[in-house]
Amino acid sequence: MPEGPEVRRYALQLQDALEGEPLVALSARTKDAKAYLLAHGDELIGRRIESIRSHGKHLYGTLEGEVGFHSHLMMWGRWFVYGANENPEVDRRERARIVSPRSCAVLFSAPIFEIFEGNPYEQVENLRTLGPDILPYDGEFDSNEFERRLKLPENLEREIGAVLLDQRICAGIGNYFRADVLWTCQINPWTHVAELSRGEIACLNANIPLLARRSLEQPGVTVSPEQRERLLHDEALHYNVDRPEWAARHAVFRRTNLPCLRCGGKIKQKFQTVYKTPDGDEENDKARLIYFCPNCQHVDLSEVPTARVTRRKKPKISPVA
Structure with missing residues (x-):
């Protein structure tokens, strides 16, 4: 998407x-x-x-x-x-x-x-119902509104990896973006919102607009210039040797079992349950793959909840008269 x-x-x-x-x-x-x-x-x-x-x-x-x-x-x-x-x-x-x-x-x-x-x-x-845009036209991400919506009572027991896909809380985040911003902030995707530290929320507030602007200026690129150079020139860090520029865009997204750019450990993927919300975004209607570094993001793989996976179907096009 x-x-x-x-x-x-x-x-x-x-x-x-x-x-x-x-x-x-x-x-x-x-x-x-x-x-x-x-x-x-x-x-x-x-x-x-x-x-x-x-x-x-x-x-x-x-x-x-x-x-x-x-x-x-x-x-x-x-x-x-x-x-x-x-x-x-x-x-x-x-x-x-x-x-x-x-x-x-x-x-x-x-x-x-x-x-x-x-x-x-x-x-x-x-x-x-949309939350603050990750790419505000006035240049200032509304971090106060993001934090207010994040901390609404109905969200406190939700996992941050699922919450970031809820467009009512922050508009514009999808699967590649949430994976890489959580990795950037070293946040476990299964952490409940109520358990996030002040430092973790501050990191999200700083890096959501930073990664969004980076992805706008260099299509889909979430990594820093230094990280991108490493990805471009080290074939051990990506799968697509024929198109390294395509494979050198993300820190964890679609880099399963490749070395973490921070610690060298293997990136992993798991399905995470996300809940349907009335925001027009089908990503909130099923379990979604989340990519992460177990070491950097403090994920105990034995404790990751099992998500119910439904098969993705192509959405129906609005009827043609």
């Missing part, structure tokens, strides 16, 4: 291509959006595309007249931007298309694309 940094890159691409431009065409193949456009689509043509933003794993745009669109990519969705003269053919994967005089943005394979009227944070259900 694209995580916060990946969705922000899509938002920036769409922003560069469409923001400030008049809308030439808007089409959608998801049922509700298509129905809205059949009734009101002509009214939108010519309106200026005012802004395109992301918040966590959600992307939304607004037009003149308090109308906008919202997408969530889930596992397989992608946005692509084309020049105005390219006009790609429609295929079965297309979910939406936004056209301006100089660009065309096409959404593929995403299960969620909807049209809303009014303030997106009032009208889009999943935006209303």
